[in-house]
Amino acid sequence: MICFQFRKIAIAALMAAFALGFYTTKLHAHGLEGDRFFPPTPLTDDPFAVDELSLPEVQYNPAAASKETDITASFSKEIFPKFALTISDTYINLNPKGGPAQDGFSNLGFNAKYQLWEIPDHEFILSVGSDFNLGGTGSKSIQNSQYAYNYYTTYTPNIYVGKGFNELPDSLKFFRPLAFTGVFGYDVYGGTPVSNAVEWSGSLQYSLPYLQSHVEDIGLPHPISDLIPLVEFDMTTPTSRNAEPTTGTIDPGVLWEGKYCQVSLEASIPINSQSGPAVGGLFQVQIFIDDLFPKIFGHPIFFNNDNQK
Amino acid sequence: MKINSTRSFLIILYTLAGISLAQAHAFLDHASPRVGSTVAAPDHLELWMTEDLEPAFTKVRVFDAKGQEVDKKDAKISGATMTVSLPKLAPGTYLVKWKAVATDTHTTTGTFNFTVK
Numbered sequence: 001m002i003c004f005q006f007r008k009i010a011i012a013a014l015m016a017a018f019a020l021g022f023y024t025t026k027l028h029a030h031g032l033e034g035d036r037f038f039p040p041t042p043l044t045d046d047p048f049a050v051d052e053l054s055l056p057e058v059q060y061n062p063a064a065a066s067k068e069t070d071i072t073a074s075f076s077k078e079i080f081p082k083f084a085l086t087i088s089d090t091y092i093n094l095n096p097k098g099g100p101a102q103d104g105f106s107n108l109g110f111n112a113k114y115q116l117w118e119i120p121d122h123e124f125i126l127s128v129g130s131d132f133n134l135g136g137t138g139s140k141s142i143q144n145s146q147y148a149y150n151y152y153t154t155y156t157p158n159i160y161v162g163k164g165f166n167e168l169p170d171s172l173k174f175f176r177p178l179a180f181t182g183v184f185g186y187d188v189y190g191g192t193p194v195s196n197a198v199e200w201s202g203s204l205q206y207s208l209p210y211l212q213s214h215v216e217d218i219g220l221p222h223p224i225s226d227l228i229p230l231v232e233f234d235m236t237t238p239t240s241r242n243a244e245p246t247t248g249t250i251d252p253g254v255l256w257e258g259k260y261c262q263v264s265l266e267a268s269i270p271i272n273s274q275s276g277p278a279v280g281g282l283f284q285v286q287i288f289i290d291d292l293f294p295k296i297f298g299h300p301i302f303f304n305n306d307n308q309k
Numbered sequence: 310m311k312i313n314s315t316r317s318f319l320i321i322l323y324t325l326a327g328i329s330l331a332q333a334h335a336f337l338d339h340a341s342p343r344v345g346s347t348v349a350a351p352d353h354l355e356l357w358m359t360e361d362l363e364p365a366f367t368k369v370r371v372f373d374a375k376g377q378e379v380d381k382k383d384a385k386i387s388g389a390t391m392t393v394s395l396p397k398l399a400p401g402t403y404l405v406k407w408k409a410v411a412t413d414t415h416t417t418t419g420t421f422n423f424t425v426k
């Protein structure tokens with residue numbers, strides 16, 4: 001019941017954002033810093049507080065105890081200039097070995113993010129924010145499984161960074177399409193036996209569109225010239241005494257940049273046995289809603305002014 | 310409940326799609342002289358963007374190694390292309406700076422070099 005109540009509120013908030021957004025007019029960009037477009041990546045939350053829609057993100061994890069498939073949707077809306085709110089939810093399907101399948105929704109996730117510091121000429125951005133994972137809003141069937149921590153509300157203050165390599169000298173010009181994004185956060189499980197943890201993730205990207213349009217046009221045809229090969233990592237380090245070691249994955253893959261959407265495909269390689277016994281996979285479709293619905297998205301709801309990007 | 314919510318979301322999405330003209334950010338598709346190329350002195354620079362442009366706010370400029378603007382300041386914007394005339398350029402490396410405002414007001418910027426041999 002609580003779960004449905006929160007979902008109803010979330011959908012109402014979404015509709016309100018649509019309605020308010022419709023009456024503003026000026027547009028500014030998604031994920032652009034100077035000449036650099038930082039694409040949203042599946043595992044590393046990008047540092048931009050802009051309108052984004054991820055629908056769907058599918059993650060497959062062949063863990064030892066049970067095979068798991070997650071389907072996630074998230075929606076971000078810029079509320080004030082450089083400040084955005086995100087809501088997300090994940091549908092989880094578990095197939096335990098020797099047991100019945102379980103499925104249901106995870107807790108509702110929220111994020112608030114503010115772009116604190118930007119240097120466009122250096123393709124640099126630093127943002128701050130926090131994730132809120134609202135305990136008790138997930139499905140009971142999932143809470144009773146290995147996701148027992150879903151009972152608890154989690155707060156994760158984060159620092160987000162993005163940096164392009166545009167300042168490299170001419171002798172290293174073919175490295176200029178490289179860019180890094182990273183998130184450093186601290187999970188706080190208030191008043192629970194679950195260990196707090198440091199969350200650290202990042203992506204190293206090589207943008208072929210950037211190579212073609214800013215460094216050297218080497219004649220790549222579409223769709224190759226629309227690709228961004230990348231490697232992500234996503235780690236969790238529990239901080240309490242006697243806690244388990246760091247777990248996580250290294251995720252090589254590729255993004256394809258379309259006109260109105262982006263498609264990502266990554267392998268998910270566990271770093272140790274505690275992180276999983278086999279390679280999993282990630283698939284994400286990111287919809288550029290500010291391009292698809294320019295009258296509605298791509299600008300803050302409040303204090304929208306002409307001096308923005 | 311879930312089906313009704315999903316249906317409502319899709320109805321809103323497609324309704325808004327109907328009243329919103331889809332556009333996209335204008336990125337550089339290709340240029341003449343080509344990005345990063347070495348060429349004989351060209352008499353003009355032309356950029357082909359991925360979207361139609363708003364002429365009043367779109368700019369393209371060419372600078373020499375000393376930072377002096379060398380183009381003839383006669384940029385023409387038509388559809389998704391921008392063109393500017395160049396004088397007889399001396400051998401050297403030149404910097405192109407562009408600012409593109411798509412017809413839906415999305416703004417993008419970019420820079421690249423070309424070299425005159």
